Amino acid sequence: MTTRNTKVMNRFDVTSRLIAKLKHEEAVIGGIGNTNFDLWAAGHRPQNFYMLGSMGLAFPIALGVALAQPDRRVFALEGDGSLLMQLGALSTIATLKPKNLIMVVMDNGIYQITGAQPTPAASVADIVAIAIGSGLANSAWAADEEDFERLVEAAMSAAEPHLIAVRIDDKPGVGTTRRDPVQIRERFMHGLGVREPL
Amino acid sequence: MAIAEQQTSPQAAQGSSDGSWHGIVLQTLKRNEISLVPYVPDRVLTPLIKNLHADPFFTTFATAREEEAVGIVSGAWMGGRRGAVLMQTSGFATLANVLASLAVPYQIPLIMFVSERGTLGEFNYGQSLVCRTMRPVLDSLALEHHTITRLDELEFIADRSIKQAVTTQAPVALILNPLLTGGKTFDK
Numbered sequence: 269m270t271t272r273n274t275k276v277m278n279r280f281d282v283t284s285r286l287i288a289k290l291k292h293e294e295a296v297i298g299g300i301g302n303t304n305f306d307l308w309a310a311g312h313r314p315q316n317f318y319m320l321g322s323m324g325l326a327f328p329i330a331l332g333v334a335l336a337q338p339d340r341r342v343f344a345l346e347g348d349g350s351l352l353m354q355l356g357a358l359s360t361i362a363t364l365k366p367k368n369l370i371m372v373v374m375d376n377g378i379y380q381i382t383g384a385q386p387t388p389a390a391s392v393a394d395i396v397a398i399a400i401g402s403g404l405a406n407s408a409w410a411a412d413e414e415d416f417e418r419l420v421e422a423a424m425s426a427a428e429p430h431l432i433a434v435r436i437d438d439k440p441g442v443g444t445t446r447r448d449p450v451q452i453r454e455r456f457m458h459g460l461g462v463r464e465p466l
Numbered sequence: 467m468a469i470a471e472q473q474t475s476p477q478a479a480q481g482s483s484d485g486s487w488h489g490i491v492l493q494t495l496k497r498n499e500i501s502l503v504p505y506v507p508d509r510v511l512t513p514l515i516k517n518l519h520a521d522p523f524f525t526t527f528a529t530a531r532e533e534e535a536v537g538i539v540s541g542a543w544m545g546g547r548r549g550a551v552l553m554q555t556s557g558f559a560t561l562a563n564v565l566a567s568l569a570v571p572y573q574i575p576l577i578m579f580v581s582e583r584g585t586l587g588e589f590n591y592g593q594s595l596v597c598r599t600m601r602p603v604l605d606s607l608a609l610e611h612h613t614i615t616r617l618d619e620l621e622f623i624a625d626r627s628i629k630q631a632v633t634t635q636a637p638v639a640l641i642l643n644p645l646l647t648g649g650k651t652f653d654k
Contacts, residue, residue, distance in 0.1 A: 297541070317544065321567020325537035328529075332541025332549070335502060335525065340545075356530020357537075360504075364527060449571040453544060462546040 274435045275412040279374050280306040280442045282416055282434050283345065286372065287311060289420055292341065295333050295460060298445075299326035299346040301381045303374055305441025307345060314459025318445045318452050324353030327361065327371055334366040337460060341368050341424055348375040348395055349387045355398060361429055362403025370423045371404075371431040376438055384438055399431045407431040487620055487646050488514035491579065494624045495550060496523055498632075500577065502542050502549035504528070504535035506557050508581040510647045515552065532557040533564040540574045548632070550577040555584050555597045558639070562603050569637045570607055576637035577628055582613070586644040589652040600641070610638045615645035 283306045290296070295315045298304025303326070304318040317333075319326060330344035351358075351373055361369065377390035389395075399407035406428055410416035416434060423430035445452075457463040491514055495503065503518050503526040505511065518526040529535040532553045539549030558580050569576040583590075584597025604611045610630065612623050624640055631638040643649075 295545075319568070320571065322533070322537065322564045325533065325540075325564065325568065328534045328537030329541035329544075332502070332538040332543070332547075333545040334541075335538070336542040336545025336547035354531065354534055357534050360527070360529050360534065360538075450573050453572040453574070457544050457546075460545055462544065 272409075272435065273411065274409045276435050276437050277410070277413060277416070278439060279303070279376075279434075279436045280309055280439075282372075282374070282410075282413065282436065283307055284310045285413060285417055286343065286345075286420055287313070289417065289424075290315075290343075293459070294341040294343060294424075295330070295337070295456075297326050297330040297333065297342070297344040299323075299344070299350045301347065302441035303345045303347050303350070304445050305443050308445040309441065309443030314455055316459070317456045320445075320447055320449055320452075324350045324357075326350065327354065327357045330369060330371070331357070331361055331364070331366060333460070334369040335364070338366070338368055340460070341370065342366075343370045343372060345372050345374065348373055348377065348389065349379045351395065352387060352389055355402065358399055358402035358404055358431075366429055367427045369429040370420070371399075371429065373431065373433040374436050375433055376436045378438060380438055380440060395433045396431070399433075404429060404431050407433070410434045485617075486513070487617055487642070488517060490617070490621050491624060492517055492521065494621055494628065496521075498548070498625065498628045500548040500550050500628065501525060502539060502547055503552060504538050504549070505552035506530075506532050506535065506554070508552070508554035508557075508583075509650050510581040510642070511552050511554070511579075532560050536561060536564045536569060536576060539576065540568055540572070543574055543576075548577075550579060550628075552579045552581075554581045555600055556593060558600050559596045559603075565603075565607055565609070565637065570609070573635040574637065575631035575635050577631055578637065578639045580639055580641045581647065582641050582643050583650060586649055587651050604639055610636060611641060612639075613641040613643050615643045617646060620646065
């Protein structure tokens with residue numbers, strides 16, 4: 269977009285800033301690839317869930333958690349390419365209006381992990397405009413890191429779903445999530461208080 | 467769906483206990499504490515969807531795609547709430563990736579009700595073709611599935627299959643055959 273005045277940030281840095289703000293065992297759903305690699309690298313928490321496939325489903329999975337546990341804040345971290353696969357989910361969330369769901373879109377305009385090919389939306393579409401058009405009125409670009417933290421704090425005390433979009437650079441994820449889906453799911457359920465530890 | 471259609475009508479209220487296939491499905495969901503039911507609609511499922519909307523026990527809503535609904539009930543399961551997804555045959559055909567990358571490897575008891583199009587009087591060639599992909603996909607992942615054709619077997623199969631899915635942490639597909647539901651025919 270030619271009119272953007274948002275700073276280009278870094279996924280790992282932004283993710284780490286988010287995690288540092290979580291004091292109430294908030295759930296965090298990390299989307300496929302770099303999004304959950306950086307969530308893992310920011311330091312594992314029992315309330316983190318890491319997707320190993322199902323591209324585009326970070327927001328729907330987070331919506332399910334939010335509907336199951338309305339008293340817990342639920343964050344979802346998704347890439348722009350992933351979100352493009354499941355834009356309809358934005359309208360579903362807008363219709364249900366879960367008060368405890370906060371969506372973060374990491375937008376670098378590329379499929380970084382597959383070779384940095386541009387997404388079809390990269391030079392023509394605006395994620396925040398799409399979100400607002402889908403019915404999510406509380407959607408905004410983070411201007412810089414401080415603005416991102418301010419938006420997170422505002423969303424954490426809000427009574428409606430929020431979407432925060434972040435322009436990020438083309439760097440790969442910092443860590444690599446341990447790919448054990450059963451362990452990921454079981455630990456997440458422990459973290460949410462659904463299961464007792466073994 | 468219009469708001470007016472979501473209100474409880476005498477017919478809708480009756481639907482849950484009149485021995486109809488959709489009444490039995492609704493009661494079986496309720497008995498197994500399945501309260502979250504996202505769906506992509508189907509003509510045959512309409513009375514079930516209407517009665518789910520009319521019953522405050524259920525949180526039921528349309529999603530844009532079937533895999534979105536699978537993601538929602540998977541998240542809900544991990545958060546301690548049970549769900550089921552309603553769809554038609556062509557919708558199931560969009561699910562191979564999410565079954566193989568989320569429901570099966572993470573051991574999530576995904577409960578699917580599939581209204582079967584494409585057989586026993588299908589009038590749309592595309593529906594009849596896509597129907598042929600459903601059981602091979604289920605079998606290729608060794609997923610439990612049952613095709614329900616008889617009203618007197620519906621409650622047993624649905625209730626036992628839901629309980630098995632939960633206790634074995636494995637997905638199940640319950641295929642609602644036209645012999646059970648009447649299906650969708652050319653003149654409807």
